[in-house]
Each structure stands twice: as structure tokens, then as C-alpha cells.
Amino acid sequence: MNLVWKWLLGIFVVLVLGCAGGSYWLYSSGQLKKLQEQFRPDLQATTVRLDKAVKGDLIRTVSAPGLSEPKNKVLISAQVSARITALPFDEGDQVKSGDVVVRLDDRDLVANLDSARAQLDGEKARLDGAKATYKNMEQELGRRRELFSTKDISKAELDQSEADFQRAESNLRAAEFSIEIAKANISRAEKDLDNAIIKSPIDGVLVKRNAEVGELVVVGTFNNAGTVIMEIADLSKMLLQAKVDEANVAPVKSGQKAKVFFNAYRDKAFDATVQRVMMQRQVDRDGTAYFETELLVEIPKGDQVFWGMTGNADIEVETIRDVVKVPSQAVLDRPLDELPKSIVDASQYIDKTKKYARVVYKVVDGKAVTVPVSIGPSDLTHTIVLGGLAADETIITGPFKSLTGMKEGQAVRDETTVPKDQKPAPTTTAKAGN
Known part of the structure; x- marks a missing residue:
């Protein structure tokens, strides 16, 4: 009896080991998956x-690349030639309208103003002398005319007196004109002195400074550009100067809405509005024809778009409904x-x-x-x-x-x-x- 049980136990162990080995072979060789697909057709899908x-609306868009730039920007240059004595702000600083951003050496300008004032005083003295001479010549001419009427002087003497009077009158008018010139020189000298202090005309950021303290700035002329000391821009109102391909420009109009994506904000879309489409065709360096299109970008509070950022505008040119x-x-x-x-x-x-x-x-x-x-x-x-x-x-x-x-x-x-x-x-x- 014990021998029978031993045989049965041995057969059971062999069967268990055989099933385990067969299962492992089916799984490792992929045969199990094939059997599943054979009996489960859905697994072959x-x-x-x-x-x-x-069903809904579709907004057709025209895409155009471009660069950002401030809507309001100013180039700060001098209206008088002088050396820079102070630059209170550095690049990146916020400035307010009316802030002093440049001070120039005003010593020569003060001297010019003093000279103009002294010239005015001299012209006033000359005017007083001209008035006295004019009054004397006027009285003398009246006396000579009376003497001529009584035949006490000759016609030549009367003519000489009239010539002296006219000369005195001309000198008086010249002295009066000299006074006006002297006053104008004072006004010009005062303005030049005021221009030694340069103030920001807008609220914004000092984005670029081209000069340093001690440098001589020059005034621009028709043939020569003057010194641009710095650039100030209002970065709260930014434009995208986009290049719309010639083939796509026809439906683009002022007032259309757009989404602008900047490389610096890859996952953020900025709302924008087309301000204007330039009428002149331009050609890029690669030969692509385009029309420059200006978009005003809305900058949410807390975000900052810098001057010169690369962006892409998707301009909504048509809404197709239902x-x-x-x-x-x-x-x-x-x-x-x-x-x-x-x-x-x-x-x-x-x-x-x-x-x-x-x-x-x-x-x-x-x-x-x-x-x-x-x-x-x-x-x-x-x-x-x-x-x-x-x-x-x-x-x-x-x-x-x-x-x-x-x-x-x-x-x-x-x-x-x-x-x-x-x-x-x-x-x-x-x-x-x-």
C-alpha cells in the first residue's frame, strides 16, 4: 500500500513540474500571446x-513672424555740445517723465549767458546815446528850417541838417534792433543753459546707454548725426513688427484680433490687435516678399516683454460659423x-x-x-x-x-x-x- 502512495505522489509531482515548465515556456516564447489572440479576436485589433x-466655429488665421519693440521710445541726445558730468541712471533702471537723466558741463554756457547779458547792457547804453543824438538833431533841424525860412541860412546848410537828422534816426533804429538782438542772444543762452540738464520725456526703462561721464557730446547737423546718449522705452506697451507673407496679406486688416507667441513664453499666448498694415512690399534677405504689419500686444500684469524678442503672430482673419x-x-x-x-x-x-x-x-x-x-x-x-x-x-x-x-x-x-x-x-x- 505504501508503494502505491509513493507512485501516486511521484506522478503528481511530475505533473506539477510539467505544467509549471510548460506555462513558463508558453509565456517566455510568446506562444501564450498567440493562443490568446487565437481565442480572443479583439486582441488582434x-x-x-x-x-x-x-460642429462649431472655426477661426482662420494668418501666421507671421516678427520682433517686439516698444510703442513709445525716445532717443536722448544733446542740444548743446558739452561734456557729460552726470548720468544718474543705469541700464535697466525705471525712469519717470521729468527725471534728470543727463547733466552736461555748463561752465561755458553760463559764461555765454553772462556775455549776452553784458552785451544787452552795452546796447542799452548805445540806445540811450542814439536817442539823445536823435533828439538834438531833431531840434537842430527845426531851428535850421526857421532860419532858412527867413533867408538867414543857405539851402545847402538846411540840406546838411536834414542829412544829419536822418543819420541820427537810422542810428536810433539800429540801436533799437541791437537791443532785440541782444535779448534774443540772452534767450538763446538761457535755453542752452537749460539744455545742459536733460530730462526724460516719458515714463519708461533706460534700455541702452551709449555714453559715459566725461565724454563730449555733439549736436547733430544735416550731414552728421549727433551723439545719442541713451534710449528710453515704455515697455508696458509693446508692438510686434510682423512680416506677413505676400501670399497671405490680402485678408489682413487693421483692428483684427491676434494671438502672439514669444519664444521666451512658449506656452503663453498674448492677446494683440493689428494696428496697421504697411502698403509697401518689402523683400527679405532670402528673397521672400512680405508686408510689415504692426500689432499692439497686451502685456498682462506681472509679465515682461523685452525689446527685440522673437515672436509669432496668429492673426484671426475670418470666423467661419456652424x-x-x-x-x-x-x-x-x-x-x-x-x-x-x-x-x-x-x-x-x-x-x-x-x-x-x-x-x-x-x-x-x-x-x-x-x-x-x-x-x-x-x-x-x-x-x-x-x-x-x-x-x-x-x-x-x-x-x-x-x-x-x-x-x-x-x-x-x-x-x-x-x-x-x-x-x-x-x-x-x-x-x-x-
Whole structure:
């Protein structure tokens, strides 16, 4: 009896070890997965990303790159030639309108003002002498005229007296004009002295300083530019000087809304408004023709956009309302010879004279169905479907690798229902062309 039990125990151990070894072999060799797929057809389906065609509005945009610059900016230069004695602010400092930003050496200017005032005093003394001479000549001429009327002097003597009077009158007028000139010289000297102190005309930031204390600044002339001491800009109101491609500029108008994306704020969109579109065509260094377009960017409190930042504007040129739209990556170009003949013959949206057809794959009873479509404009993410697809229909939007190899009638399953360990690695999606 003991021998029988030993045989039974041995057979049991062999069976257990055999089952364990067989299970390990099935798992490690992949045979288990093949058996599962044989008895579970749903596991053979391609894992896809699903979405729905929706009805709504689509905003068509025109994109244009550009650089930021302040709406209000001033170049600070001198109106008198002198050496800089003080620069109270450094680059990056905030300044207020009326703040003194440059002081110039005013010693020569003070001397010029003193000289002008002394000249005025001298001209006043000369005027007093001219007035006295004029009065004497006037009295003398009156006396000579009386003597001439009584024949006590000759006509020549009277003529000489009249000439002396006219000369005195001219000297008086010249002295009066000299007074006005002297006063003007004083005003000019006072203005030059005032210009030795340069104040900021705006609230803003000192963005660039081109000179240092001790340097001589010169006044600009018609042929020579003067010294630009510094640049001040109001960075609270920024523009984007965008380059709109010649092929896209026609619908761009003043007043249109836009979104601006700066490289420094990759995930943030700034609201903007088109201020004006320049009328003159320009050509970039690479030969691209464009029209410069100015957009006013709204800067939220707490954010800072610097002068010269690279950005891109998406200008909203048209709103198309109440249309069927799908994610752009769902729209594919398929060679006609790869599509079922029955679909090609039956569809009104396929041009048989062309080699490619525009299609979307929708899902019916777990299988991909090829749907030829007619499409309209696109925005940054969606494309309008003019015909061939209705709102709320379930469509395949990815992954791109699965979409490119999709066939009519291919079994598919929603990736959201697949366990994480069975999901394919993410792939890059691509937009369909219009």
C-alpha cells in the first residue's frame, strides 16, 4: 500500500513540474500571446486614438513672424555740445517723465549767458546815446528850417541838417534792433543753459546707454548725426513688427484680433490687435516678399516683454460659423489605387482624374471605414469638412503610424480601453495638408 502512495505522489509531482515548465515556456516564447489572440479576436485589433467630428466655429488665421519693440521710445541726445558730468541712471533702471537723466558741463554756457547779458547792457547804453543824438538833431533841424525860412541860412546848410537828422534816426533804429538782438542772444543762452540738464520725456526703462561721464557730446547737423546718449522705452506697451507673407496679406486688416507667441513664453499666448498694415512690399534677405504689419500686444500684469524678442503672430482673419470640423491629423491623402474600387466609384468627393483622394477613417462596429471627404479651411488644430462626414461620428485621429497603414475594414480598438502595458509607444502626429 505504501508503494502505491509513493507512485501516486511521484506522478503528481511530475505533473506539477510539467505544467509549471510548460506555462513558463508558453509565456517566455510568446506562444501564450498567440493562443490568446487565437481565442480572443479583439486582441488582434489595432490600437487607435478616437475622437468625434464636432460642429462649431472655426477661426482662420494668418501666421507671421516678427520682433517686439516698444510703442513709445525716445532717443536722448544733446542740444548743446558739452561734456557729460552726470548720468544718474543705469541700464535697466525705471525712469519717470521729468527725471534728470543727463547733466552736461555748463561752465561755458553760463559764461555765454553772462556775455549776452553784458552785451544787452552795452546796447542799452548805445540806445540811450542814439536817442539823445536823435533828439538834438531833431531840434537842430527845426531851428535850421526857421532860419532858412527867413533867408538867414543857405539851402545847402538846411540840406546838411536834414542829412544829419536822418543819420541820427537810422542810428536810433539800429540801436533799437541791437537791443532785440541782444535779448534774443540772452534767450538763446538761457535755453542752452537749460539744455545742459536733460530730462526724460516719458515714463519708461533706460534700455541702452551709449555714453559715459566725461565724454563730449555733439549736436547733430544735416550731414552728421549727433551723439545719442541713451534710449528710453515704455515697455508696458509693446508692438510686434510682423512680416506677413505676400501670399497671405490680402485678408489682413487693421483692428483684427491676434494671438502672439514669444519664444521666451512658449506656452503663453498674448492677446494683440493689428494696428496697421504697411502698403509697401518689402523683400527679405532670402528673397521672400512680405508686408510689415504692426500689432499692439497686451502685456498682462506681472509679465515682461523685452525689446527685440522673437515672436509669432496668429492673426484671426475670418470666423467661419456652424461647420463640421475634425482634428487636422485625421485627414489623410490616399492613392486611389489603394482604396476599394466600390468606394471610389460611389463617392462624389473623389476626383477620378487625380491620383489621390482626401479621406477620413471612421469607426463602425469596431472596424475602420474609409470615408472620402471634401475639406475647407483649417486653423491651428482643426480642418473643416464640407461633405462626406456628419457631426458626432467617431473618427480615428492617431497614432500617426497606425493611421498611415490603416485599411478598409481593419479591426480597431480605442486606446483608452487598452491596459497600459499593451499600449504602443507614442508616435509623432502630423497635420494633413489643405
